[in-house]
Amino acid sequence: MDSANYVARLNEYAQKERLLLKYEEVGSVGPDHIKTFSLKAVVNGKAYPEGVGKNKKEAKQNAAKNALQCLLEEPSRGSIEEAPPAHMQLKTNYMCWLNEYGQTNRVVIRAVESITPGQNTLTQGCRFVVGDKEYPVAYGRTKKDAREEAARLVHHEIMGGETLDSGKNAGNSCISWGFVLYNRFTADYDSIERLDKGSFGRVFKAKHKLEDKYYAVKIVHYREKTLQEVKVLSDLNHCNIVRYHSCWLEDGTYQWDTSTGSSSASQSSTDQPSKFLYIQMELCEIKTLRVWIDEKNIQNHKKSLRDFKRREESLNFALQMISGVEHIHSRKLIHRDLKPANIMFSRNGTVKIGDFGLVTSEIEDDAENQKERRGYKGTPSYMAPEQRNRKLYDRKVDIFALGLIFFELLWNIPTLNDKNEVRFFFFSFLYQMINSMLCSNPEERPEASKIKINLEEHIHSLAELKTKQRDSKTI
Structure with a gap:
């Protein structure tokens, strides 16, 4: 296997x-x-x-x-993507060349598109206006094909008979990502690799040329609400929260490529010029807490119930998570989408809370905010009861989600019978703490600050007990 x-x-x-x-x-x-x-x-x-x-x-x-x-929609060998054929790389290079030409020469590049009816199909047409000069129209079966051919015609007129090396820039900005990148991103960064993709946009690993340092750059469609994540991240400065560095807006043409993994068919038609928000953040490891938990759970679950090394690591992770959430709540914010897949690790193993795309403020006596805090937003399997039922909720929905995460962290529980075994082995501080976090009544759930204090005391007690046991064996 x-x-x-x-x-x-x-x-x-x-x-x-x-x-x-x-x-x-x-x-x-x-x-x-x-x-x-x-x-x-x-x-x-x-x-x-x-x-x-x-x-x-x-x-x-x-x-x-x-x-x-x-x-x-990937080939059977899993996540390793096949390199695009040479002619596709060549097309992408011409488009990238045109973008870089416009940037280097400080000229505006505008695409003028048209549709020509054929006998059985519609043919896409495109011509580029570079500065004040118009270039010949080109045709293709798709908008992307027409653009690539039009870019080639521009290159031919400007550069004469010189051909474009299809391998040039292969490790830079001309990778087949499914969309065309413009201006600052490809100018300031190189060694660009895609890390993640989804309905939200794309996340890339990229090295800043001047700083010679790697960052994560998240690219999303610009809307007023997308700025919320940036505003929140810029205000949050905590060792257990993904660090924000900068952001910028750019115009561009986004070709949402369903062949690279998106499961939404509607995205394939998003092919019109629009604004995109670029968010530069701290680069974390690809492995998330979701992967860590699942790797631990592959072990025999009976062994997992008594795995004290796992419990020790998990308590450390839990303390870091609650520290980050305490900071979020201190800013009158609710994350609303806490789950293992949104908990990451820095390069040195520090827990980092990420993905603030659903964050909202907690403002009393504000009708608009109260409406927002009744919204069915988040991941269903980690939603608190009041969140699922669309009742007015507050920061305590994050505590409920954390309770579920803590339970997953500490124990591998595939059956109901095993939950009774957990009660037998650990009906103590940890079980009672998680039970309180999962109360159906949000008012009965403890505050993040209280959980943090209790966890610190418990970890300290365990360390003292471990020291006494070690000392007793040496006597």
């Missing part, structure tokens, strides 16, 4: 895209000693091809792999 953890990757994808994921057992065949099992992944009610294995775990991995491949 493939060594990749497709269950973890599908879980993370589903959380990022806010999809409802579940697995269903299809059945088993064969005698007991050579029995094979079948499971299928169901995403937002849609069943994907079954996975078959010698045991349920293997069948689940294969089911997750099949679903992920369908969702991402």
